[in-house]
Amino acid sequence: MTKVKYLILGAGPTGLAIAHTLAALGEESFLVLEKEETAGGLCRSLEVDGHPLDIGGGHFLDVKRREVLDFLFGFLPESEWREYHRISRIKIRGNELDYPLEANLWQMPVDDQLDFLESIAQAGCVSDSPMPEAFDEWIVWKLGERIAQEYMLPYNRKIWSTNLSELGTYWLYKLPDVSFRQTLQSCLEAKASGTLPAHATFLYPKNHGYGEVWKRMGDALGDRLRTRTPVTSIDISKRIVNEEFQGETIITTIPWPLWTAVSDLPPVVAGRISSLRNASIDIDYHPETAPTDVHWLYEPDEDLSYHRILYRSNFCAGSRGYWTETNSHRATTHGKWNYRNDYAYPVNTIGKPDAVAEILSWAEKHRIVGAGRWGTWEHMNSDIAVAHGMATARKLLGK
Ligand SMILES: Cc1cc2nc3c(=O)[nH]c(=O)nc-3n(C[C@H](O)[C@H](O)[C@H](O)COP(=O)(O)OP(=O)(O)OC[C@H]3O[C@@H](n4cnc5c(N)ncnc54)[C@H](O)[C@@H]3O)c2cc1C
Structure with missing residues (x-):
């Protein structure tokens, strides 16, 4: 022994x-x-x-x-x-946008920007409705229906391969937090706005x-x-x-x-x-x-x-x-x-x-x-x- x-x-x-x-x-x-x-x-x-x-x-x-x-x-x-x-990008509607999406909508054609801005404008977090406890509901609350359906829900279904309603929200502080105001600003100024994601520079x-x-x-x-x-x-x-x-x-x-x-x-x-x-x-x-x-x-x-x-x-x-x-x-x-x-x-x-x-x-x-x-x-x-x-x-x- x-x-x-x-x-x-x-x-x-x-x-x-x-x-x-x-x-x-x-x-x-x-x-x-x-x-x-x-x-x-x-x-x-x-x-x-x-x-x-x-x-x-x-x-x-x-x-x-x-x-x-x-x-x-x-x-x-x-x-x-x-x-x-x-340099990390998200493929969406045939475009490759820098990550995170909310800070880089300005890289899309104007009609697509409008669709996605409308999505965030109608999101629960913008109208101050209470934050949900399940991850799938949180996504819609945070980014609105359209961004949820076209990006966050399918992406997360792929990576986790599980029912997203079983995931909690206590870990979401790890995700980039870009406010609606910052998203609007980035579209108006045609440059990223908000805090940089993890690994903005890496070794x-x-x-x-x-x-x-x-x-x-x-x-x-x-x-x-x-x-x-x-x-x-x-x-x-x-x-x-x-x-x-x-x-x-x-x-x-x-x-x-x-x-x-x-x-x-x-x-x-x-x-x-x-x-x-x-x-x-x-x-x-x-x-x-x-x-x-x-x-x-x-x-x-x-x-x-x-x-x-x-x-x-x-x-x-x-x-x-x-x-x-x-x-x-x-x-x-x-x-x-x-x-x-x-x-x-x-x-x-x-x-x-x-x-x-x-x-x-x-x-x-x-x-x-x-x-x-x-x-x-x-x-x-x-x-x-x-x-x-x-x-x-x-x-x-x-x-
Ligand atoms: C896809 C992916 C991307 C990631 N990207 C990054 C990144 O960009 N930057 C970053 O810093 N981190 C990243 N991580 C996280 C990183 O991999 C982990 O933080 C790190 O490996 C955790 O170390 P650990 O020792 O706790 O666990 P592990 O690395 O999982 O080590 C556990 C060890 O236990 C051993 N073990 C398992 N079973 C037994 C057994 N029965 N007997 C003996 N030994 C056993 C395993 O072989 C392994 O060596 C990523 C992880 C994943 C999956």
């Missing part, structure tokens, strides 16, 4: 940040178990058609906290990243895929990272994993539903876990290089299975081709190369916050800590996963 103080399940950005922060604070008794061959989780890259391809989908670094940036630069120095100004490695920084982080852990080691059994009371590794505390960054299959959870907790939903995403690579300057394009047309195209040749130096991202339920045809991410997006269902709170409270009583995207079922970006990992490690050590 290998015994450690901290047994970390999963070597994605969260598990890696926890491990390195523990080490930086002088704690040596920890071990990370990872099922894949390489560290990085959803942020991994593989060589496809001669260049890196980000197998978890389009990943770009936009870090708000200096501490996180310094941490990442410790593994992939600043000089190895290139800064880009985001991407100059000579590698996004996975490089995480791979180096994993390599730096040496034998404290066991790759190709899937968690196959957990004895909760003794905190023994695979009958081989024992932790005084277990930190789990792997999806909670995997626990149901490998451990004896109390029925109440298992029930809460079974209420959690996730979206799976297929990545399909196509070798043709498209004549566009766009980094990525959103595609709301429901006749097309994919919802986003990533033009690799526009951010991954020297590469060609593009890849599409498709909810796995909709993935009927595949590109020259395909990869399926079973756990890609946690889905923000109405009941999720209560379910997660109950799972984490049970876990805490058993010296099990949930961390990162899957441990907290939060739709967090990799920089936030790192910040969360760092904070988790400090809390464990009381520092």
